[in-house]
Amino acid sequence: MILASQVWTEVFWTSVIAGGLLAGVPLMFTALGETISERAGVLNIGLEGMMLLGAYLGFLGAHYTGSVWVGFLTGIAGGMIGSVFMIVLCVWLGLDQIVVGIAITLAGEGITSVLQQAQFGSTYPRLDAAPTVAIPGLHHISVLGSSLFDQPLIVYLAFVFVGLLAWLFRRTNIGLNLRAAGEKPEALDAAGVSVVATRSWAALSTGALAGLGGAYLSIVAAGIFTPFITQGQGFMAIVIAMLGRGRPLWVLLGSFLFGIALSLSDSLQLAGINISTDVVHMLPFAAIIIALILFARRSYLPPALALPYVRGAR
């Protein structure tokens, strides 16, 4: 039985929120990336591979230069390398997005694992904990203070980025172009904007964000790169993005919930409650499935999603 006294402690809630953030931020970056490319009509199943490339290269960058920020940059570059395949093969040549996505995931999993084992197979170097920034005044509040307002700088930037993206989607031409590329590419083409270029930039930023998410995993969350470190989070991000229906704030909320689910069993253990990781891990997915069954509506996806654009084709 779960006792109320075990759960209603400051330590417990601090660990729940902090754990949710720690696990949720990489999901959020990646899911935001997927949101961008889905809006533009590119379904990116290769997120897992891009995250792994970002995690590996990010770790390398941070390990050799000692700077967290260089690590994030190399991580972004890693994700972009993965997305270049997507852009050339799917956006430019119009090949099947799902097949190419699976290929990127497989190759990303394989190559990072091989390189990690070849380089660090016996040493397992760790990174120092990323420095945190305490927001003056706010970080003394109980529970919220030490969990929300005493985080690495990148976490705050992530929140700023969500707002920025929501603004970009809603208020700018870029957002409009992105949406048109996914909804009715012919219209965008007729308006004189290149569909291929719009989709290419969208896919490239997806790769960058997935790489950043992966880099966060290895640099901040784990401090080490191990093969398959993402454990399916790329696929979770796809689910979150599809459920978020292209709205960054919903993606933020979804990522945070999934992040809590990923880390809750640790928090519960801290409170002296033993619930298996598997049960907690399963809960958000089960909840969504039940919600889908009960309130089944069409999950909204852009009509041109996963369809290559060929000018003049019908």
Added chain:
Amino acid sequence: MTTETISTKAPPAAVRAKPTRSRLGDRVFDVCVRSLFPVILALGAGAILLLALGRNPVSFYQDIWLGGVSGGGWDAWQDSAIRMAPLLLIAAGLTVIFRANIWNLGYNGQFLLGAALVTGYGPSLTNNVSLPVAMLLLVLMAGAAGAVWTIVPAVLKARYGTNEIITTLMMSFIGVDLANILIKGPFQDPAVTIPQTRVLDLEKMLPNIPGTRIHIGLLVAFGAVLVVHYVLTRTSWGLRLRIMGANPRAARHFGVNLPRLIITSFLVSGFLVGLAAAVDFLGLWGYIRGGQNPAYGDTVIPFVFLARLNALAVIPFIAFFSVLSVGGDLAATNANLSTDFLLVLVGLILLFMTVIEYLGRRRDLGGTYLPPGLKEALRAPLFRRRSP
């Protein structure tokens, strides 16, 4: 504007004077190029990668042959044949659903649930019922588990058009977790401390094909592939499935009951994936550990596509991959590389396959191999475009 006029100028000569190519030899050549080229190119690219890593590609590929076919005095091929059984069944299941142009990406959950049930109930069932009956029950149970796990995505897709990629992925996550809960909970072997089920006695497992070490699951797999091929190519159900895959709206006009067809194809696919789990764990493993996930499906997908969704053509490709994966273990160990190098090879095969498909399609259309934009880009540095 200029690029526009250039690319639409005068139809290519190949369109006008193109002989119809219908000779059998040409078709065989075409199929060979499209199916084998990606594999050869991927192995070549893999060799370059091995060189870059400072390994000897020749000895790496030799080790694959040794470990997967000829090692141990021509005995190692039996290991590859054992590996083939679950892979073939999964490939058959994926062929069915991909023909309908539906993405069942939940194979990992379906597989593991089947595996957990088989290994969990196997020991008690084989002790209480006669062996053939117990085996049949277990195999059907695993198949049913796999099929049941597709019902939610199938119904959601059939009734509301919910995207099946997202629902099958979610069900897969739930299935993997549920399998682990079962393995660590009710099916846990009380005699050991690590999370794992009780081990089946050797004589209680699937019998071997006489004279070999290969369990009869391989025959089951071959049988399933033949049945799937027959159903897909020779029955009205198969035809309706293909029509739906090609064009759902046309299928509706032909009077095809789309929801029912979606659900049945999902069920068949899940059943075959569950069957794969039963065969693998009753024939080879005999028990399952918590967290164990062979993830066969991920690596089977490329070969299903290479076989162009033809169930019979899947057989040689799966045989090839079985050799690659069994021999790859030895090769990777000898080269001091992670066995995940094989994932890179499989990914490369997929990438090259899509590119070759693309080139082949352009050739069929009578165009050149290069897309117009790229051709211009390549030409630009060499030829200065004349101003009109």
